[in-house]
Amino acid sequence: MLTPTVVSNSTVRRSSRTPAANARTSTRCSNCAMRHLCMPQGLTVDELPKLEALICNARSVRRGDFVYRAGDPFENLFVARSGSLKTVMAHRDGREQVTALRLAGDPLGLDGISTGMHTASAVALEDSSVCIIPYPALKHMCRETGAMQDRLHRLMSEQIIRESSQMMVLGSLSADERVAAFLLDVSERNGQRGYSHAEFNLRMTREDMGSYLGMTLETVSRTLSRFQKRGLIDAQGKLIRIIDLESLRRL
Template identity: 85%
Template sequence: MLNQTTASHTTVRRSNRTLPNAPRTSARCSVCALRHLCMPQGLSRDDLPKLEALICSARSVRRGEALYRVGDAFDNLYVARSGSLKTAMAHRDGREQVTSLRLAGDPLGLDGISTGFHTSSAVALEDSSVCLIPYSALKYLCRETGAMQDRLHRLMSEELIRESFQMMVLGSLSADERVASFLLDVSERNGQRGYSHAEFNLRMTREDVGSYLGVTLETVSRTLSRFQKRGLIDAQGKLIRIIDIEGLRHL
């Protein structure tokens, strides 16, 4: 279901610079509130300036705009600095399959390392910003700094774990369990970023959530309504308030 043909990698030669005129600002890892999520552990004081020089800028991505699309040439890795984005792949019939929700501190673009072209698209769900990490320069820094190389390996491993978990969700959980697992995941990730784990704005549309979880939009809406009637959550549009987190965990 999620396979992407390789033809697009050989016939499409777009650049991944989707937003050439997007505003850019300097990126300073040493003062970033999200450094505990994306900076490598064990990085020495001497290596920090090298990392800050590598991450040369941050770029804004407006709601609905693509950071990169399927088939774009791979030049950079990215880290979401603010806001949120979704990644998606395309079925052969053109339908979109949402593959992940990226929050501030999450990496993007790892899919391009294998072939030199992106196999998915990344689209902003709200006005967001990302840090740019030129991959060629990152490889050089990894050869110089063991902590940076370890961090890149960890990112790749975390991607494998995330994808394996998502396969388990799609393959073995009921619709109620899938929606509950998704809400708990967003809750936990918000908590890691210093935000409320009990109340958050879900920037994904119901349709996007359904695509990500392998259910219909109607199923997502009915499930959230059922959770609300049972006193597990309070859902007002995009605002989700988790009332009974243990109840969600035991579905």
């Protein structure tokens, strides 16, 4: 069994004063394959080094480990550099609700800005890495750099839109439509990252999918099996291959 750990505020503090951490290769936004998803456009040649100096080293997060937990003090934003993660919130009775799937290039931790405390937990679905961005330093840079401030506002807006769309999925779509919408969303997001639209490893378990889509594990499994019988997809464990994209869109 994996023992969950947390990569959060103490990780940043250690990295600033530990020689071994300082000796590690620094995170370079200009060399990152996901820079088109999270970096602001229009940075000058003087502003880009400032942004790269702001970001702490990318930290590895093993599958099952926490980047932060609900209730942790908010000090940093994070960006998934590689791999995939989920965010979860706990109901009063202890049940967990999956609230988002985060892929490489996606921000994490924006929930903490409002109250100074994280309201959700972020957990790695596979061995991943995250860039750590101290929020006080980011705010200072936003005051100096309009492009950085615009990008932060866009990231917040995009998250609001995504969460609103998810509420519509849960509130108005059938089981088939929910699963189809989810697969199409993952397909599109993979394409944005330069990966295949039609074939991808879905690191979420069927149980996680059910939690995210407001369905039982059994309903998710039956729906995927029904899609496979209809020739819409081929699902072999975590490997999903979309065979008939247009028919999936018409559901």
